[in-house]
Amino acid sequence: MSVGKSVRLFLAEGTPGGLLTAEIMNWTGHVLAAPRSELAGLLQRPETSRTGVYILIGDDPDSLGGSLAYIGEGDDISKRLYQHGRPEVLGGKDFWDRAIVLTSKDSNLTKAHARYLESRFITLANQANRAKLINATAPIPLTLPEADVSDMEYFIAQAKIVLPVLGVNIFRSAATVTETTSTQVSASAFQRSPLFELRIKRDGLTATSVEADGEFTVLKGSGARLVWTGADDGYLRLREKLEKDGTLLPSRDGKAMFFARDQVFASPSAAAAVVAGRNANGRVEWKVQGTAVSYGGWQNQNVEQAVGPLDS
Structure with a gap:
């Protein structure tokens, strides 16, 4: 029997296309998503000043229905988002139209944790092959204590549940298929x-x-x-x-x-x-x-x- 999950969404502006937050009960992680048009409001949120990882997503003009994505990390994510929000001629990125920020409610994510998460999310996105990553490199995961690795893998597992609810499927691999021995349609x-x-x-x-x-x-x-x-x-x-x-x-x-x-x-x-x-x-x-x-x-x-x- 599968176990259900309760995902709590909050529309910060009361509109479905604006800034929103997402949480899972008993998970210390916190997800914040906003369109690029709401970047100013996003940068004013206290969550973006924390250590964590972020995802920038936009349409791929060379692929029917495809997406481009960039995955990054930072001690103060707001500074990175501000840089990426500038025109490309000034060192920013023009492709994206939505930003996703993943941090911790208890502020316990460290720089080492964020770099581990960044590397793992890049690997997962490449394996899922649902979006074209524009990251120049895929950093090797830092060596963390065993307990920290366990915590970060749990963080990733919960993020992979929340993100598809927000329409972010870039880490979503095809579900494992179990062949049935019967060829008949039954219960x-x-x-x-x-x-x-x-x-x-x-x-x-x-x-x-x-x-x-x-x-x-x-x-x-x-x-x-x-x-x-x-x-x-x-x-x-x-x-x-x-x-x-x-x-x-x-x-x-x-x-x-x-x-x-x-x-x-x-x-x-x-x-x-x-x-x-x-x-x-x-x-x-x-x-x-x-x-x-x-x-x-x-x-x-x-x-x-x-x-x-x-x-x-």
Whole structure:
């Protein structure tokens, strides 16, 4: 049974697009987020004068729906944010439009702790591969006492829970997938996703996927058509992005493409389109492995199992 978490959000200005804070019960960490337009207000917050780490996030103009990010640390984060808020010709950074500040409510984070967190967050962002980091280097984590390492890893684990709630997914890796031994849709499917397959019989290709942690993920090793054959639309640009960043690579015989790593998609239809090389209805074309049950049908079965048939 999974254990719930209580995340407390406070809209400091009473608006959803303004400055906000986030906390988890019994966690000494504190998260502060604000758009760049609220930088002046952000710098006046007492949290930004503490030791901690910060994340700058903006859109990647060279990637459809992609993000650019910079991760840093400081004894007084406000000074770093002020520098980054200046025009790029004056040593600042132009790309970002949102800042996230992570500090400690008890002010117990030291410079060594912040440098450890910075290094680990950079490593996690690179592993997740959800944003292009513009950090020039990835510092090696400082050697900390064993107890401090444990505390910092707990800090990171809690931050990875809070940040996606704020829409910051750059550290979020694809959820670990556990294959079920049964190929039938049963009560266990209500608790976790079965494996889904999309077969392209003409090319002898199969792609596998799973819905985990609220995201639709195509698994490493899945096949995809060699070239795009559909209309020139957003899914084509998405596929070109995946080919460019090395997620989709040609097979050894050059007759198909394959996924070099797990890839999260915004929807099952986006995943199906990239695999099939054309527009596709993912709710219909993805099937529960070993059955004729579609992804949409599996979802409907889960609803019926949960609430039972409703009277018309």
